Amino acid sequence: MMKRGIKYLSILILGIFIGILANRNREYLINAQFIRDYLHFRKEVPDKDVIINDPKVMICLTFGQSNAGNYGNGTYSTRNEVYNYYKGKLYKAEEPLLGPDGGGSSVWTRVADMLIDSGLYEKVIIVPCAIGGTSVECWSEGHCKDKLIKTLDYLENDNIKLTHIFWDQGETDNVDNTTTAEYKKRLKEVIKMIRDRKFNAPFYTSISSYFPYNNDNLYGIDPDVIKAQEEVIKEIDNVKRGPNTDSLNLAYYRADAVHFTEKGLDELAKRWFESIKQNNK
Numbered sequence: 001m002m003k004r005g006i007k008y009l010s011i012l013i014l015g016i017f018i019g020i021l022a023n024r025n026r027e028y029l030i031n032a033q034f035i036r037d038y039l040h041f042r043k044e045v046p047d048k049d050v051i052i053n054d055p056k057v058m059i060c061l062t063f064g065q066s067n068a069g070n071y072g073n074g075t076y077s078t079r080n081e082v083y084n085y086y087k088g089k090l091y092k093a094e095e096p097l098l099g100p101d102g103g104g105s106s107v108w109t110r111v112a113d114m115l116i117d118s119g120l121y122e123k124v125i126i127v128p129c130a131i132g133g134t135s136v137e138c139w140s141e142g143h144c145k146d147k148l149i150k151t152l153d154y155l156e157n158d159n160i161k162l163t164h165i166f167w168d169q170g171e172t173d174n175v176d177n178t179t180t181a182e183y184k185k186r187l188k189e190v191i192k193m194i195r196d197r198k199f200n201a202p203f204y205t206s207i208s209s210y211f212p213y214n215n216d217n218l219y220g221i222d223p224d225v226i227k228a229q230e231e232v233i234k235e236i237d238n239v240k241r242g243p244n245t246d247s248l249n250l251a252y253y254r255a256d257a258v259h260f261t262e263k264g265l266d267e268l269a270k271r272w273f274e275s276i277k278q279n280n281k
Helices: 002-024 026-030 033-038 048-052 108-118 136-141 143-157 171-175 180-196 223-235 262-279
Strands: 057-064 082-086 089-092 123-128 164-168 203-207 239-244
Touching: 048 057, 048 089, 048 123, 057 108, 057 143, 082 108, 108 123, 108 262, 136 143, 136 180, 143 180, 164 180, 164 239, 180 203, 180 223, 203 223, 203 262, 223 239, 239 262
Parallel strands: 057 123, 057 164, 082 123, 164 203, 203 239
Antiparallel strands: 082 089
């Protein structure tokens, strides 16, 4: 009886321990990141170096919050040579992309297909590391920065030079009442950290702040965040203007008034494509 009691007690203690770990990491487990890290069953592309060194390849880092991640509606399959670089390995791009959180679709696979269809590039490698619901402060000095640094470490280890950097973020700072000065300072810190690592590709920032809840801003658009983004574009060399995502706030563009429908992703992709095309002239 005593042995049986010790066995049940051990099982109970183990269950409690597993429960505590699961609770502490519930976001990691719930948002499908755990599955994509360890159970994605995707095949690594064997000729990684050939693709990376192709003179007609775009290699883009994509980061920010949920609308830079996998929070869009629907599914999307690429029709061209579009790849997903994650933790030193290269995969054929599939939604949801490996790297960012969220279990849906992203805008980046659509953008990649448009770029290849246009003839600007023959191949696109997406290096995504967005985290939903995050502030600019998280990326300048929090756990988001840690994830970004790890991503850059992998790129450095493989001697990969980025051709483009895409930043899409601002909604959380709308809710947080981040001032123009605070947002500018932190975004500049993010850019400086990337530049200090010798990643000198054009840095595109979208104009993004729209969030229809938990703020008193007219139409849910934060003028302080927008002003900060616009001023960073003007004040720092090689920072480019991405699309104004705040203008895509109609119901058929946003599934839950925040994240994009398939129609919204299509339109957002067109606007990213136009921004890139205009700056590639």
